[in-house]
Amino acid sequence: MAPPHFQPHQHPQLVALMHRILERMQLDQLDALGMAITVHDKRHDEQPSVIASLGIGADFAAAQLSGIGGPVPDAFAYQVPVLSLDLWTDDRWSELTLAAMRDRAPQHESIWEQVHGAAAVPGVWADDATVVVCCTLSQPASAATVASLISYEQLVSAALITTAAENASAIADIITVLQSRGAIEQAKGALMGLVRCDAEHAWRMLRRASQEFNVKLRELAVALVEHISGAPAEQPDTGTPITPDERTREAARLMWAALSEAPLTE
Amino acid sequence: MTNSQFRMSAGEAEQPPVVTATGDIDLANVNEFSEVLNRAAADSDAITVDLSEVTYCDSAAVRALFAVAATTKLGLIVPATGAIMTLLSISGLDRVAAVVSRD
Numbered sequence: 001m002a003p004p005h006f007q008p009h010q011h012p013q014l015v016a017l018m019h020r021i022l023e024r025m026q027l028d029q030l031d032a033l034g035m036a037i038t039v040h041d042k043r044h045d046e047q048p049s050v051i052a053s054l055g056i057g058a059d060f061a062a063a064q065l066s067g068i069g070g071p072v073p074d075a076f077a078y079q080v081p082v083l084s085l086d087l088w089t090d091d092r093w094s095e096l097t098l099a100a101m102r103d104r105a106p107q108h109e110s111i112w113e114q115v116h117g118a119a120a121v122p123g124v125w126a127d128d129a130t131v132v133v134c135c136t137l138s139q140p141a142s143a144a145t146v147a148s149l150i151s152y153e154q155l156v157s158a159a160l161i162t163t164a165a166e167n168a169s170a171i172a173d174i175i176t177v178l179q180s181r182g183a184i185e186q187a188k189g190a191l192m193g194l195v196r197c198d199a200e201h202a203w204r205m206l207r208r209a210s211q212e213f214n215v216k217l218r219e220l221a222v223a224l225v226e227h228i229s230g231a232p233a234e235q236p237d238t239g240t241p242i243t244p245d246e247r248t249r250e251a252a253r254l255m256w257a258a259l260s261e262a263p264l265t266e
Numbered sequence: 267m268t269n270s271q272f273r274m275s276a277g278e279a280e281q282p283p284v285v286t287a288t289g290d291i292d293l294a295n296v297n298e299f300s301e302v303l304n305r306a307a308a309d310s311d312a313i314t315v316d317l318s319e320v321t322y323c324d325s326a327a328v329r330a331l332f333a334v335a336a337t338t339k340l341g342l343i344v345p346a347t348g349a350i351m352t353l354l355s356i357s358g359l360d361r362v363a364a365v366v367s368r369d
């Protein structure tokens with residue numbers, strides 16, 4: 001019984017949300033020439049593909065992934081944020097040059113000449129399925145560029161996880177990811193999506209709830225995510241599974257209910 | 267893990283405060299690492315982070331260092347060779363932080 005295969009491209013609402021996130025990112029990165037969200041699901045032998053982009057984002061991500069290299073493939077390969085001050089002179093990617101991009105996408109010629117920095121930030125949204133959020137700038141990228149992308153990556157990953165959770169078969173995978181990748185990060189992402197706050201605020205909410213209910217923060221995070229996905233945890237065979245007790249589960253349920261009742265503003 | 271894995275000390279003379287990390291930095295303790303970094307950066311426009319005794323660090327630590335470098339001038343002390351130096355050059359963190367390698 002093969003489970004239905006969740007493909008982000010086939011969820012128009014998810015793709016629309018990704019565009020909204022990019023538009024929001026653009027307000028923070030006024031010197032951006034392009035932005036893209038690229039997903040890679042290694043479970044199904046697929047190549048990474050762009051699901052949402054602005055400006056030169058899609059063409060540039062595709063070019064980097066076609067073999068000439070760049071921040072996007074490196075963020076996928078090494079699962080670390082990648083920053084470049086000046087792409088065309090960066091010694092990490094000798095084939096990624098202005099001339100190469102002129103050849104590949106001459107329609108953007110005037111834009112390639114303006115390109116300087118770039119940043120790409122990876123995330124994990126299912127067992128062996130990753131996402132990279134990237135932007136290309138007319139200025140050198142800074143640590144602040146990366147810090148900004150990190151906060152949006154959490155929102156992007158939370159959206160992918162939540163949508164994938166609607167495919168019942170994916171839930172076991174998600175729980176495994178939550179344990180291996182850090183339940184706290186994921187719970188923060190879900191809270192950021194629900195109450196539309198930043199990572200710091202989500203962290204404070206989690207910490208305050210764990211103190212109020214007198215439960216361990218880590219277990220509260222697992223319970224919260226299990227509550228949202230609506231499935232009992234399928235524990236992996238390896239590692240030390242996190243098993244929230246009934247009291248912690250009740251705390252997670254109350255916390256989520258209280259936050260869900262707050263009016264959402266659009 | 268106790269906080270003693272991440273220690274903060276005032277800089278000598280005119281030098282910025284130093285955060286010294288030891289052991290592994292991963293998802294289990296990266297929040298503690300971030301808290302110490304933020305505390306050090308709160309009263310200073312520059313900090314130095316000594317990673318020369320760190321045995322392992324991954325993406326979580328790189329994210330924390332990018333985050334603090336976004337608002338503070340960051341100096342890093344790292345072993346001359348090995349995984350940490352590789353991580354810094356792959357990520358490009360070495361382009362926005364002043365890196366001093368120690369043998």
